[in-house]
Amino acid sequence: MDLYVDPVCPFAWLAFRWLLDEVEPQRELDLHVRLMSLAVLNEGREGHTPEADKGDDSAWRPVRVGHALAEQRGEQVIRDFVRAFGTRFHDRELRGRDRVLREVLSELDAEDLYAAADSDERDDTVRRVHAEGMEPVGNDVGTPVLHVDGVAFFGPVLGAVPRGQDALDMFDGAVRLARFPAFYELKRSRSQGISFG
Known part of the structure; x- marks a missing residue:
């Protein structure tokens, strides 16, 4: 089972917590957390500000750093990275993605990887892994994407x-x-706000 998430997406964060905190402890899962990219997903989409115009708040930056961490420490660190980012950005509503990124890297003792946020060195990897997640479901969906036993689908999109x-x-x-x-x-249409509690 593969869960594809972008750390800045609130729906991906809720799916991450559902699977890792509630389901995985009670089910035997071979669960892998992978990074997809809202920056890649939204390229050229009408109504979306190009990520290059967002500076320190660009969605490129967290996924680049996540891939740099995985290169250095292995795939398992992506869980730690997403959890640290999501706890700050979504649960605590800490704003300024750059600030969140710096705090996460400090927590993970990986400050040396901060420069990866602004380097396009791993963009081919970001695009490749994103494509692996999206190819089975198509491009008219978002994040999260869940692959189960060779079948993939968008979601579930959770409000809590x-x-x-x-x-x-x-x-x-x-x-x-x-x-x-x-x-x-x-x-179905969303009728309530998001709850991270």
Whole structure:
């Protein structure tokens, strides 16, 4: 199972917490967290400010640093990176992505990788991993993307983290849907705000 997330996406953060905090401790999962990129996803999309125009708040910066960390320490560190970033940016609502990034690198004792945020050295890797996540679901979706037993889908898009049995029931349902080759989409309009509590 592969969960593709961009650290700046609140829906990716909620899916991350659902799977890692609520489901993984109670299910035997071979779960890998991978980085997709909202910067890549939104390139050329109408209504989106180009990431290059966002300076220190560019969505390129966190995923570049995440890939640099993974190069240095292995894939498992992506979990730590996403958790540290999401806790600050989403749960604590700390603003200024650059500030968040610096604090995360300090927590992970990886300040030496700060320069990776503004280097395009890993952009081919960012694009390749992003494409691996998106290819099976198409480009008209967002983040998160979940791959289960060779089937991929966008979401689930959550407004809050399901807890306990609700989290497990939702996971079991998602896996069952994913196993049906003709399953494409479930959707309804968002009627409530996001809760990170």
